[in-house]
Amino acid sequence: MSTIEAIAENYQTFNPAAYLQNNYIPPLADFSDPDSVVAWKLKCLADACASGEIGGQILVDIDSGPTVYQVLSAFELFKEVILTDFLAVNREELKKWLHDEPGAFDWGPSINQVCSIEGKGEPWQAKQKRLRERVSRVIPVNVHQSCPLGTELAPVTVDALVSSFCLEACSPNYPAFVKALGNITGLLKPGGHVLMIGALEESYYMAGEARLSAVSLTEEMTRKAYDVGYIIRDFRSYTLPESMTVDTDDAKGVSFVWAQKKESD
Numbered sequence: 001m002s003t004i005e006a007i008a009e010n011y012q013t014f015n016p017a018a019y020l021q022n023n024y025i026p027p028l029a030d031f032s033d034p035d036s037v038v039a040w041k042l043k044c045l046a047d048a049c050a051s052g053e054i055g056g057q058i059l060v061d062i063d064s065g066p067t068v069y070q071v072l073s074a075f076e077l078f079k080e081v082i083l084t085d086f087l088a089v090n091r092e093e094l095k096k097w098l099h100d101e102p103g104a105f106d107w108g109p110s111i112n113q114v115c116s117i118e119g120k121g122e123p124w125q126a127k128q129k130r131l132r133e134r135v136s137r138v139i140p141v142n143v144h145q146s147c148p149l150g151t152e153l154a155p156v157t158v159d160a161l162v163s164s165f166c167l168e169a170c171s172p173n174y175p176a177f178v179k180a181l182g183n184i185t186g187l188l189k190p191g192g193h194v195l196m197i198g199a200l201e202e203s204y205y206m207a208g209e210a211r212l213s214a215v216s217l218t219e220e221m222t223r224k225a226y227d228v229g230y231i232i233r234d235f236r237s238y239t240l241p242e243s244m245t246v247d248t249d250d251a252k253g254v255s256f257v258w259a260q261k262k263e264s265d
């Protein structure tokens with residue numbers, strides 16, 4: 001049986017470039033394919049953000065990894081966006097993109113896709129520039145600590161959280177997953193929103209040499225984790241068709257949760 005410490009050790013071989021190639025280029029991010037899993041995720045996030053109910057001062061993306069697709073709709077609704085990751089290599093990858101350095105991953109196709117969902121006729125380059133300006137910090141996070149952002153951000157100071165494929169990918173078991181959700185919930189103001197994307201029935205994924213184990217979650221387990229402290233505002237699931245299955249993970253699907261922290265419990 002794995003432990004939080006063994007998982008942290010295993011993450012030291014996580015390869016951001018390999019992870020990006022495995023998950024964020026075609027076929028998974030082929031936006032001409034109506035089955036594209038990345039397109040599905042972007043649509044879920046865009047729909048929640050178009051509700052007019054989400055917004056405020058601070059948005060925190062818990063465990064950005066080397067990716068920014070997960071904030072492409074939400075960042076527009078907040079004055080300040082904070083990206084976070086457990087690993088320095090991922091924080092460096094994010095900074096490379098933020099500073100438009102050579103070798104940075106090309107998020108243009110994903111940004112273009114979000115512009116087309118939002119339907120304002122805006123060139124994707126304008127959104128990209130705005131996001132780069134809106135990110136104020138890229139900081140470390142550990143979801144297994146009661147204060148996941150340490151001294152950088154105190155509890156109950158955040159208006160909304162985004163998180164994608166984090167908690168199940170760094171927890172040894174379901175109780176640890178639920179506890180980690182509780183830890184990040186502590187950052188949120190009452191009434192604040194969470195937009196969470198997660199893997200369904202995944203036991204491992206690859207990122208280069210690293211083989212990371214995941215807590216295998218059903219839809220029911222995913223929903224149940226929000227019983228304490230949240231109202232679920234939207235829940236969606238996506239079953240991976242054969243065209244979207246890859247040999248670098250064994251996920252069967254993806255979940256999307258939009259939840260709102262209760263004013264009081």
Ligand SMILES: C[S@@+](CC[C@H](N)C(=O)[O-])C[C@H]1O[C@@H](n2cnc3c(N)ncnc32)[C@H](O)[C@@H]1O
Binds near residue numbers: 066067143144164
């Ligand atoms: C599957 S990646 C998710 C990346 C990205 N959010 C996405 O949507 O593709 C899992 C991430 O978990 C992070 N991680 C590992 N241990 C962690 C911990 N204790 N606290 C927070 N994040 C952790 C890793 O650094 C890695 O970026």
